Amino acid sequence: MVELWYLDTFSKVFAQDGEIRTTAPGAVHKYLRTSILNHFGSKRLKDNLLLQIEDFVNKTLSAWSTQASVEVKIAASAMVLDFTTKIMISYDAKTSPVSLSQIYCGIVKGFLSFPLNNFGTAYHQCLKDQNKIMTILRDLLKERPTLLPETRREDFLEQLRN
Numbered sequence: 001m002v003e004l005w006y007l008d009t010f011s012k013v014f015a016q017d018g019e020i021r022t023t024a025p026g027a028v029h030k031y032l033r034t035s036i037l038n039h040f041g042s043k044r045l046k047d048n049l050l051l052q053i054e055d056f057v058n059k060t061l062s063a064w065s066t067q068a069s070v071e072v073k074i075a076a077s078a079m080v081l082d083f084t085t086k087i088m089i090s091y092d093a094k095t096s097p098v099s100l101s102q103i104y105c106g107i108v109k110g111f112l113s114f115p116l117n118n119f120g121t122a123y124h125q126c127l128k129d130q131n132k133i134m135t136i137l138r139d140l141l142k143e144r145p146t147l148l149p150e151t152r153r154e155d156f157l158e159q160l161r162n
Contacts, residue, residue: 039087039156049087056083077101088156089140098136103129 038044060079064070078093078101085091085100093100110126117124140157 035156035159038159052087053083056086074105077105089137090155090157098132100133100136103132107133 040049057079060075064075081101081104082091082093085093091100106122106125106129109122110129113122113126115123117127137157144158
């Protein structure tokens with residue numbers, strides 16, 4: 001009987017209407033759920049993700065050890081996001097000119113804000129960050145067909161493209 005308002009914000013940010021709204025199960029929702037489970041489900045986790053996660057965490061902790069101080073909450077969130085985007089869209093945080101971690105923080109603030117699209121509000125910044133992410137994803141999708149077959153990536157974005 002109660003629908004939380006932040007789900008409406010989430011729907012507006014991702015331009016979801018009708019059948020694919022966050023509160024209604026639809027064909028798109030089922031397809032995305034299946035695709036995500038193929039990449040992050042328990043079978044994949046057991047087979048190879050645990051080793052990749054361990055390696056990624058060890059490298060990140062090693063990098064943190066060289067710094068004078070680390071804001072753990074922000075750095076851990078960035079680490080999780082960097083690993084997830086590496087698996088999903090083959091994003092490399094070290095070589096990319098755009099920091100998805102910073103964009104992600106802006107989007108999360110927008111999810112939990114009142115959906116008022118005025119300059120200076122967290123929701124307004126969230127919508128701008130959404131456009132940045134969409135541009136990055138479009139560019140990645142446009143780049144994919146130009147890759148040679150041996151350099152193709154087996155990630156979530158490639159599965160969605162097919």
